[in-house]
Amino acid sequence: MRACTLAVLPAAARSGRALDLGAGCGWFVRELGPGAHGVELSEDAVAFAAEAGADVEHGRIEDVLPAEGLELVSCLDVLPHREVDEPAVLRDAGASLAPGGRLLLRLPAFQRLYGAHDRFVHQVRRYDRSDVPALHLQPRMAGACCCASPPSSASTALTTASCTRSAATTAPMSPRSPAMRGWRWSA
Amino acid sequence: MTFANCLLFPLVLASRLAEALRRGADEARSSNRELPGPLNAVLRRVLLSEAALIRRGVNLPFGSSLIVVMRRPA
Numbered sequence: 001m002r003a004c005t006l007a008v009l010p011a012a013a014r015s016g017r018a019l020d021l022g023a024g025c026g027w028f029v030r031e032l033g034p035g036a037h038g039v040e041l042s043e044d045a046v047a048f049a050a051e052a053g054a055d056v057e058h059g060r061i062e063d064v065l066p067a068e069g070l071e072l073v074s075c076l077d078v079l080p081h082r083e084v085d086e087p088a089v090l091r092d093a094g095a096s097l098a099p100g101g102r103l104l105l106r107l108p109a110f111q112r113l114y115g116a117h118d119r120f121v122h123q124v125r126r127y128d129r130s131d132v133p134a135l136h137l138q139p140r141m142a143g144a145c146c147c148a149s150p151p152s153s154a155s156t157a158l159t160t161a162s163c164t165r166s167a168a169t170t171a172p173m174s175p176r177s178p179a180m181r182g183w184r185w186s187a
Numbered sequence: 188m189t190f191a192n193c194l195l196f197p198l199v200l201a202s203r204l205a206e207a208l209r210r211g212a213d214e215a216r217s218s219n220r221e222l223p224g225p226l227n228a229v230l231r232r233v234l235l236s237e238a239a240l241i242r243r244g245v246n247l248p249f250g251s252s253l254i255v256v257m258r259r260p261a
Contacts, residue, residue, distance in 0.1 A: 001252065003238035004191040008254050077252075100261040109190055109253040113203050119215035127253055132188060135255065 005076060005106055006031060013102050016071030021061045021089065022078030026054025032072070039064045041083070065092035073097060076106040080123045090135060105135070189241055190250030194233050199251045 005028070006014070016035055020028050023038025026049030030036075038056035040046050049056035057064075061084065073093040079086055093103050107127040108118065114126050192199065202218065222230070237247065241254075 001191060001234060003235050004241055004252075005254060007238040007241035008189065008256050094257075094259065097259040099259055101259045103257040103259075105253075105255045105257070106191075107253045107255065109249075109251055113199070113251065115203050115206055116214045116216040117218040119213070120217045129188070129253070132253070132255055135257070 001106075002027060002031070005104075009072070009102070009104065013072055017069060017098075018072035018074065019064065019067060019070050019096065020056075021065075021073065021075040021093070022081070022084075023049065023054070023056045025049050026052055026056040028074060028076060029054040029056055036072075061089055062092075065089065065096055067096040069098045070096045071098055071101045072104060073101070074104040074106075076104075077108060077121075077123075079105060079107060080125045080127070082122045082124050188253065188255045189246040191237060191241070191247060191252040191254050192234070193237055193247040193250035195230065196250050 014032050018029075018032045018036040020026075020032070020036060020038035023029050023040045023045075024042070025045050026038055026040075028036075029038040029049070030052060034055075036055065038049065038054065039059050039061060040049065040056050041058075041060060043058055046056050046058040061078075073096055075089065075093065078084060079089065090103075097103060108123060109126060109128070111126045111128055114123075118126065190196075206218075240247065
């Protein structure tokens with residue numbers, strides 16, 4: 001899964017100022033390099049990250065957001081955690097990005113797969129493809145685009161081509177809200 | 188946006204279906220297991236092959252994880 005997660009980021013996006021939310025033992029912070037910083041609620045995980053040489057601080061996500069001028073904010077399997085305020089995290093993560101900055105989300109897929117393991121790790125939900133447009137409609141991320149973002153010169157084109165919307169709505173809403181009708185997906 | 192853990196998804200699906208049939212609806216239990224080294228190596232290779240596809244710009248159509256990149260307008 002580490003390799004799949006890194007594969008969506010072009011090389012240039014891995015080297016700037018980055019913040020990993022719910023960084024765990026710091027593997028992703030280590031992969032991103034010296035410009036990356038993480039925040040993690042578990043003291044044990046923070047201690048492990050320190051031993052491994054990852055820059056991870058102990059604290060809650062809301063302690064470090066909003067930040068300023070980040071080129072990457074990552075949130076890997078953390079957004080559906082019961083302690084996470086999803087709309088607030090998306091709003092503040094978006095506000096923390098520099099122009100052109102990226103927000104990377106890894107989400108457990110398919111609500112129908114929700115089961116014992118999700119409960120064990122305190123996840124309150126899983127996500128279907130149809131849930132993703134609503135994530136874009138959080139304040140300050142409005143107008144942002146979604147992409148698979150392969151690390152090639154084609155990535156810019158994909159960024160703008162893979163997700164477009166015709167409505168100018170910016171308020172958060174349900175994925176099945178009538179205001180979602182303006183969205184089109186090509187990927 | 189792409190799914191990940193696509194090639195192994197049938198195994199995930201079978202596991203969740205079996206779980207649903209034999210366990211209570213509100214049980215909380217980790218599905219993480221330590222696997223024998225050779226099996227782990229095979230599964231790792233499968234995921235690395237998926238990563239190679241994603242790097243080439245392939246959006247995998249299903250999987251147990253969904254990976255999304257949003258970009259703030261420049």
